[in-house]
Amino acid sequence: MKVICNDKTMEVDEMTTLPALLRTLNYRNTVAVFINGKQLLTSQIEGYRIHENDNIRIVRILGGG
Numbered sequence: 001m002k003v004i005c006n007d008k009t010m011e012v013d014e015m016t017t018l019p020a021l022l023r024t025l026n027y028r029n030t031v032a033v034f035i036n037g038k039q040l041l042t043s044q045i046e047g048y049r050i051h052e053n054d055n056i057r058i059v060r061i062l063g064g065g
Contacts, residue, residue, distance in 0.1 A: 001052040018048040032059045
């Protein structure tokens with residue numbers, strides 16, 4: 001099925017979860033994830049299953065001081 005991830009269209013399997021996608025794209029746990037414009041809580045990421053035409057935005061969290 002097709003999804004948009006960081007402005008790029010990509011194909012994923014129907015049963016793909018968000019953690020599996022993050023691993024595939026080499027993201028670690030320090031990310032913020034927005035699905036269709038709504039930010040997911042960290043607790044929501046683990047169980048989220050990706051849907052057809054989801055617009056996914058993954059943002060790396062950077063620390064500084």
